[in-house]
Amino acid sequence: MSTQSFDYVICGGGLAGLVLANRLTENPTVNVAVIEAGGDVAHWPDSQIPGFYTKNLTKPEIDWTFFSTPQAGCNNRSIYLPRGKGLGGSSVLNFMTLGRASKVEYDALEKLGAPGWNWDTYLKYLKKSETFGFDPESAAKHDFKPNEEFYGKDGPLQRTLPRWISDHHMPYYKAMHSLGVPHQWDSSNGNTAGTGTGTGAIDGNAVRSSSVSAYYEPAKDRKNLTTIKLARVTKIILQKGPSGKLVASGVEYTQDGATKTAEAKKEVILSTGSFQTPQLLELSGIGDSKVLGTHGIPVLQELPGVGANLQDHVSTGFTAEMNPKYESLDILLSDQARAGAEWQLYETKKEGMFSAVSSVAYTFLPTKYFADVAAIKKAAEDPAVNREDAGLKGMTKTIKLEKEWLESDEVPQLEIVQVPAFYPQPGYASEPGKRYFSIFTGLMHPLSRGTVHIGSADPLAPPVIDPRLLDNKVDVALMTSALRFARKVTKTEALKDYNLKEVIPGENVQSEEDLQEYVKNTLATVFHPVGTAAMLPQEDGGVVDEKCTVYGTENLRVIDASVIPVQIAAHTQATLYALVERAADIIKGEL
Numbered sequence: 298m299s300t301q302s303f304d305y306v307i308c309g310g311g312l313a314g315l316v317l318a319n320r321l322t323e324n325p326t327v328n329v330a331v332i333e334a335g336g337d338v339a340h341w342p343d344s345q346i347p348g349f350y351t352k353n354l355t356k357p358e359i360d361w362t363f364f365s366t367p368q369a370g371c372n373n374r375s376i377y378l379p380r381g382k383g384l385g386g387s388s389v390l391n392f393m394t395l396g397r398a399s400k401v402e403y404d405a406l407e408k409l410g411a412p413g414w415n416w417d418t419y420l421k422y423l424k425k426s427e428t429f430g431f432d433p434e435s436a437a438k439h440d441f442k443p444n445e446e447f448y449g450k451d452g453p454l455q456r457t458l459p460r461w462i463s464d465h466h467m468p469y470y471k472a473m474h475s476l477g478v479p480h481q482w483d484s485s486n487g488n489t490a491g492t493g494t495g496t497g498a499i500d501g502n503a504v505r506s507s508s509v510s511a512y513y514e515p516a517k518d519r520k521n522l523t524t525i526k527l528a529r530v531t532k533i534i535l536q537k538g539p540s541g542k543l544v545a546s547g548v549e550y551t552q553d554g555a556t557k558t559a560e561a562k563k564e565v566i567l568s569t570g571s572f573q574t575p576q577l578l579e580l581s582g583i584g585d586s587k588v589l590g591t592h593g594i595p596v597l598q599e600l601p602g603v604g605a606n607l608q609d610h611v612s613t614g615f616t617a618e619m620n621p622k623y624e625s626l627d628i629l630l631s632d633q634a635r636a637g638a639e640w641q642l643y644e645t646k647k648e649g650m651f652s653a654v655s656s657v658a659y660t661f662l663p664t665k666y667f668a669d670v671a672a673i674k675k676a677a678e679d680p681a682v683n684r685e686d687a688g689l690k691g692m693t694k695t696i697k698l699e700k701e702w703l704e705s706d707e708v709p710q711l712e713i714v715q716v717p718a719f720y721p722q723p724g725y726a727s728e729p730g731k732r733y734f735s736i737f738t739g740l741m742h743p744l745s746r747g748t749v750h751i752g753s754a755d756p757l758a759p760p761v762i763d764p765r766l767l768d769n770k771v772d773v774a775l776m777t778s779a780l781r782f783a784r785k786v787t788k789t790e791a792l793k794d795y796n797l798k799e800v801i802p803g804e805n806v807q808s809e810e811d812l813q814e815y816v817k818n819t820l821a822t823v824f825h826p827v828g829t830a831a832m833l834p835q836e837d838g839g840v841v842d843e844k845c846t847v848y849g850t851e852n853l854r855v856i857d858a859s860v861i862p863v864q865i866a867a868h869t870q871a872t873l874y875a876l877v878e879r880a881a882d883i884i885k886g887e888l
Contacts, residue, residue: 302560303330303523305884306548308530308577310335311386312508312870313568313857313877316426319453319512320881322522330523330559332530332550335359335383339509344389347499348643348651353390359383360390363572363762370745370767372817374723378762379824380570384526385509387570391824391870392654393497393505395456397423398865398872400487401707405698409862410834411843414879416487422875422882424449430457430501438462439494439657440470442482453511454874455500459653462494463717464623464795465734469658471791476782478666489866490709492660498870503647508874525559528552531756533565533581535597538851543583543598545853551757564852564884568877571826571859572749575604576760578830578840578855579751583847592754598849602838606692606831607747607764608864610712610823612739613776613816614720615783616801618731623795625732626655626718656716656737661709661866668710668778673703673771681769682744689838692746692831695863699742703771709866711779712739713786722819725801734796736786738779739823741866743772749829766820776820777812825869830859844887845880856880 305321307314310333318331338344338359343352353359355377363378381387403416429448435458436443448456473492474480481491498506516522530550538544545565549558567574578584582597584604589596619625629636629650642649664670677683677700702708713736719727720735727733747764767773780802787796798804802815833839835848839862845854858873865872 299555299557300560301330301523302562304328304561304563305330305566306559306561307331307566307568308548309333309386309568309570309573309857310384310524310526311381311568311570312388312873315385315508315513316874316877317566317568317856317881318522319516320878321884322516322519324885325521328521330525332525332528332548332559333384334527334529336526338383339385339389339507345504346643346651347393347497347503347505347654350392350654354379363759366761366763368764368766370765370817371820376764376766376822378572378822378826380572384513384524385507387824388498388507388870389505389509392656393499394654394868395427395496395498395871396659396867397485397487397489398867399489399707399709401705402865403487405863406832406861409694409698410837410839411832411862413843414832418879419872419875420447422878423871425452426874426878427452427454427456429496430455432458435460440467440480440482441494444483444486447485453515454498455506455511456496457499457501458494458496459657460503460648461650461653462657463625465715465717465792466658468791468795469715472786472789473660475789475791476666476785478660478662481661484661488707489661490663490707492658495657495659497654499653503643503652525550525552528557529757530569530577531580533577533853534558535581535850540851543850543853545850561852564854567853567855568857570857571607571829572760572762574855574857574859575749575829576751578603578847580754580756583849588750592751594754600840600848602689602831602833602840604748604750604829605689605746605838606695606828606862607749607762607826608743608828609764609826610739610741610864611743611766611772611776611820612737612823613780613819613821614722614735614737614801615780615787615799616720616733616735617787617796617799619734620795620797621732623732625734626650627727627732631730655718656714658715660713661741662711662713663706663708664703664710665706667782668775670704673774676770676774677703679770682771690836692838694837696744696746698863699744702742709741710775712741712866713737713779713783714739720801722801724818733800734787736783738776738783740772740775740779742864744769745772764822767817773813773816776816777809780812780816825864827858827861827864827869830855831862832860833862844883854880
């Protein structure tokens with residue numbers, strides 16, 4: 298068996314793994330290996346051009362293309378769960394949004410039992426990770442007034458405002474204002490409620506900024522960094538140390554049909570994401586003994602929180618046929634000449650429809666703006682919400698916290714995004730030549746809690762993912778309330794000239810029962826899974842401590858989105874960059 302030796306072995310070369318690789322190899326005396334299952338995909342045109350942001354979904358070279366178990370709350374549908382594969386991971390596959398959560402949510406992470414993980418520290422590392430390419434002229438066009446003190450000025454990741462907005466971008470804001478929603482000039486300061494323009498991980502040349510371009514490219518030629526691609530980690534090698542805790546001496550991985558070993562003289566770090574990190578822990582003997590015993594895996598460390606506490610944002614959509622005198626992105630499909638002209642505009646000036654993602658007008662709403670708070674509180678009495686799982690008190694605590702947030706004026710429960718195009722839903726199709734105005738509705742704090750576990754002892758088999766979507770009355774009621782609110786938005790004076798008729802879910806879908814059925818038939822996740830190796834006290838079912846060290850081990854860490862114990866009301870990638878930057882400093886501080 299082939300063996301190589303390093304100081305640090307990082308499993309997974311996605312967003313987190315590449316940030317760690319860069320920061321740890323800043324010390325030239327430290328040797329680091331990154332083992333990544335995929336290859337080089339970040340430079341594909343479909344990966345780099347913002348307007349092509351959906352083209353890589355389901356491609357096996359770049360997307361793991363996971364599916365959930367059949368979901369009872371979604372009429373037994375299996376839900377598509379994309380995850381980035383290849384260097385850069387989901388930072389190369391995602392939709393490039395760089396949002397932040399509220400101060401209340403970041404501070405809650407510390408209160409749940411993670412000292413030092415709060416708004417102040419997250420802000421420090423959010424700024425460290427980024428450079429905001431602020432353009433005053435563009436900001437004025439977007440009704441965007443940046444709080445420049447809250448942005449980074451010399452970080453690796455590039456953050457910019459969109460170079461293209463639709464005809465109905467500003468009228469959408471007016472529609473929201475008419476419904477009592479405040480304008481959000483800039484949500485970077487920890488106050489996120491309101492409506493405003495979002496920023497994205499796109500550089501000054503209108504090209505995706507990812508963990509590859511921002512962190513890997515500047516570091517890849519360092520002599521102390523080894524990148525092992527097209528290699529699948531199958532097991533962490535663990536033994537009992539003198540202290541009685543487990544010591545990770547390395548990992549086994551497969552490459553080109555051969556089994557190989559990477560020895561770790563200092564640490565093994567898992568950065569394989571919220572689905573595959575718990576899978577790898579369980580395959581290595583760390584997890585719930587009931588799960589491990591089912592598959593004949595010896596228990597080295599009992600941690601029932603491994604693979605529990607799965608959370609993700611969930612969504613559905615609303616679409617209206619639009620007045621053809623206004624433009625939408627649908628024109629790129631119906632008018633080849635116009636599509637060609639837009640491509641030339643992108644090629645020559647880095648402007649136009651291909652220079653931005655479709656969704657740049659965001660609204661984040663606390664419950665009171667779109668739902669009956671009293672009715673939602675009543676729904677929260679559902680036994681499915683108030684269940685208690687033995688050994689997982691932390692999960693119960695996060696649900697209690699999110700129930701409190703249902704009444705908060707500071708913590709958004711709903712994300713609404715104006716989409717200038719047909720927003721596809723199962724069972725619905727666009728009509729050629731027509732133009733559409735859509736509204737994405739995403740629930741930020743679902744009360745469902747799912748699981749990710751191994752389905753066999755085969756390390757190459759996919760994990761069994763059961764998010765338990767819509768398993769309670771609160772999530773269902775919030776989603777139907779979101780659709781009713783979306784209808785109100787399209788019927789405002791500001792948008793009445795833009796929209797001709799509702800096509801999804803359709804004017805005939807009016808009763809609560811019919812709306813619930815529509816939600817069950819169309820619900821998807823927003824591809825932001827967290828929580829399956831939660832940073833919580835061990836007695837609460839936590840998997841890692843505040844230094845990201847796995848309980849019961851001396852030198853095994855988890856540094857990826859799986860450690861976030863409770864979902865945040867934001868697209869997660871900016872928060873993850875900050876989390877990893879801080880974790881890297883923790884490791885370097887221990888050297």
